[in-house]
Amino acid sequence: MMKKLFALLLSLAMVLSLAACSSGTADTDAAATAPTEAPASEPVADADPTEAPAEAPTDEAKEFKVAMICDSSISDGGWGMSCYNAMVDAAAEYGWTTEVSDMIAQSAYYETIVTYCDLGYDLIYAPGNQYTDAVLQAAEEYPEVAFALLNGGTSTPEQAVNGNVTSLLPDAQQVGWIAGALAGLMTETGTIAFIGGMELDTTVGKYNGYAEAAAYVGEQAGKTVTTLDVVYSGDFSASDKGIEFAKAMIDQGADVFFGDASAVDSGARQAIDEANAASGSVSIYDIAQPSDLLGQNECIICSQVTDNASLVGLCMEAVENGTFGGEVIYGTLQNGVLSAGAISDLVPAEIQEQYLAYLDQMIEGTFMQ
Amino acid sequence: MSWDFISNLLLASVRMATPLIFLSLAELYSQRAGLVHIGLEGLAAIGSLVGFLVSLITGSPMLGVLAGALAGILVNMIFAYATISLCAEQIVYGMAINIFAPALAAFIYRVYFGAGSTLVQVTLMNNLSTTLGITSDNFLLKLLLDQTPMVYLAYALVIFTAIYFNKTKSGLNYKAVGEYPKAAATLGINVIGVKYIACIICGALAGMGGAFLTTCYSNTYVDGNVAGRGFIALAAVIFGRWSGGGVLLACLFFGFCDALQIRLQVGSFGVPYQFFQMIPYIATVVVLALIGMKKAGPKGAGKPYLREDR
Numbered sequence: 001m002m003k004k005l006f007a008l009l010l011s012l013a014m015v016l017s018l019a020a021c022s023s024g025t026a027d028t029d030a031a032a033t034a035p036t037e038a039p040a041s042e043p044v045a046d047a048d049p050t051e052a053p054a055e056a057p058t059d060e061a062k063e064f065k066v067a068m069i070c071d072s073s074i075s076d077g078g079w080g081m082s083c084y085n086a087m088v089d090a091a092a093e094y095g096w097t098t099e100v101s102d103m104i105a106q107s108a109y110y111e112t113i114v115t116y117c118d119l120g121y122d123l124i125y126a127p128g129n130q131y132t133d134a135v136l137q138a139a140e141e142y143p144e145v146a147f148a149l150l151n152g153g154t155s156t157p158e159q160a161v162n163g164n165v166t167s168l169l170p171d172a173q174q175v176g177w178i179a180g181a182l183a184g185l186m187t188e189t190g191t192i193a194f195i196g197g198m199e200l201d202t203t204v205g206k207y208n209g210y211a212e213a214a215a216y217v218g219e220q221a222g223k224t225v226t227t228l229d230v231v232y233s234g235d236f237s238a239s240d241k242g243i244e245f246a247k248a249m250i251d252q253g254a255d256v257f258f259g260d261a262s263a264v265d266s267g268a269r270q271a272i273d274e275a276n277a278a279s280g281s282v283s284i285y286d287i288a289q290p291s292d293l294l295g296q297n298e299c300i301i302c303s304q305v306t307d308n309a310s311l312v313g314l315c316m317e318a319v320e321n322g323t324f325g326g327e328v329i330y331g332t333l334q335n336g337v338l339s340a341g342a343i344s345d346l347v348p349a350e351i352q353e354q355y356l357a358y359l360d361q362m363i364e365g366t367f368m369q
Numbered sequence: 370m371s372w373d374f375i376s377n378l379l380l381a382s383v384r385m386a387t388p389l390i391f392l393s394l395a396e397l398y399s400q401r402a403g404l405v406h407i408g409l410e411g412l413a414a415i416g417s418l419v420g421f422l423v424s425l426i427t428g429s430p431m432l433g434v435l436a437g438a439l440a441g442i443l444v445n446m447i448f449a450y451a452t453i454s455l456c457a458e459q460i461v462y463g464m465a466i467n468i469f470a471p472a473l474a475a476f477i478y479r480v481y482f483g484a485g486s487t488l489v490q491v492t493l494m495n496n497l498s499t500t501l502g503i504t505s506d507n508f509l510l511k512l513l514l515d516q517t518p519m520v521y522l523a524y525a526l527v528i529f530t531a532i533y534f535n536k537t538k539s540g541l542n543y544k545a546v547g548e549y550p551k552a553a554a555t556l557g558i559n560v561i562g563v564k565y566i567a568c569i570i571c572g573a574l575a576g577m578g579g580a581f582l583t584t585c586y587s588n589t590y591v592d593g594n595v596a597g598r599g600f601i602a603l604a605a606v607i608f609g610r611w612s613g614g615g616v617l618l619a620c621l622f623f624g625f626c627d628a629l630q631i632r633l634q635v636g637s638f639g640v641p642y643q644f645f646q647m648i649p650y651i652a653t654v655v656v657l658a659l660i661g662m663k664k665a666g667p668k669g670a671g672k673p674y675l676r677e678d679r
Contacts, residue, residue: 228635
């Protein structure tokens, strides 16, 4: 009897384990009220995603579904959270149903994607360059499914033999510029820092943009600004590594931080807040990304904001129209996908003015010219 | 290399070694009773989540640690019943715990917080220096006082363990169960009872190790935050030759290597960062080679105990 009971308990345990593998459904209310009119325009590369979404699909019976995979947590207070919210926001706007699997291991990228393909999902949303191989492999096997690769390469859509992959590509250099310009203006020690999760092309691009913008802005202000060499935590969930990296970088004199490492960034902010508390004043700052996180931590003075919802929305629109795939949709300051979030009162008014002027230069294309 | 670099490195080593000490002691108590438990990663994961939730709800990190310990015990009872009463394979059930418990933690987190994506942060346990209102840049004072009560508890447990296993009759009886349970049984020792007690201690310590991460170290909970420490603890017990003092040195060594690679990455020195990330692994291989593979663990470890078996 006891053995049977134990076997039953173990079975229940396994069921719970399987249930936990999927991170829950964020079924949008809008799914029940799917738009009904035909779309007015086709999505084009470098289109302005800030425009209102085109009108609705013609097939009222069709319920579109999008699934996101993510190797970090969607509650990481950074990248995962922002990308998840982007999908949910876009789905609410277009009337799609959403699903997400987060914290998945690299070895499970492909399996998770094809599971969603088998379940009939229309769009797979993979927010990161690291998913490229898995996406391309699945895209070849599931030509009827659309794949949106955030931070995908410029040549990735061409590599998809079925033409069902689209790269959503926020300009990494401009992302770095937005943070770097403020860092260059705010640093008092002349040393700033950047924490990366993995050595991805986009991360390197952000770091380079951050360092060059800070150096340029510092030079204009008559000071030398040095960016510590980029460090990599090796994954996106080790908040403890973020704490240790930030402590080590503060010891090296860094007083403005930017990062591209999800929960690791949250750990770094904790260490910065602790250092500020110990000194009795907020003199070490963090610039968050990719959504507006002002207020989440005391040290955050601004955020580099990427409107991923618009990019994902363009993909949904294209899927509904039957025109999806084979293109690169860029996100830039010029088309409004990239921007700076609200600025903290910790940033003096004159520096805010200078910063906004630099942002204007970036939009006009005259920054660092 | 400046003194500041060295002192900060040592402080970071202590920080990073503490959760490993709890987990390694958990494994030590388990193996000394003849139970090889590779499921520490899972126990720590559930301890981490429950510690975080209770700390969040009650506002008391200390209650969080206690709840984490309790959660570790409860989950480890699955392992205990299967391996002690049913004589099931310990490695298999350890791995089952490693799969089940983190998934259970993720499940509970999702149930409690829903599918939302807001970053939840808790108040961490205060350092002794904060409680006493002492601030100092002196290295020794920082080393001694800039720690949470959990750090002192970890080191106290190491001392207790060393004394218990070597200087007390109860400790020798405990070790006898792990060495040769049949002989221990003939001496009137309750082998099954000791093994269950070992599982309770193991679950509590592993749960506390996990809870340390979310109540004393990082103020957020992220799935996967145990980050392989359960497996490092297994190695630390072997490096430490199944003794309290040895385990402590092994944990400090692993903590030092990890802290070193982080500090060297920041220092850069023009060397590719991948080289520094290899340091903990290279050090593990080197130390293993130096220590050798001479078997020093409990001879009954990993073997099921059947009282009627001849």
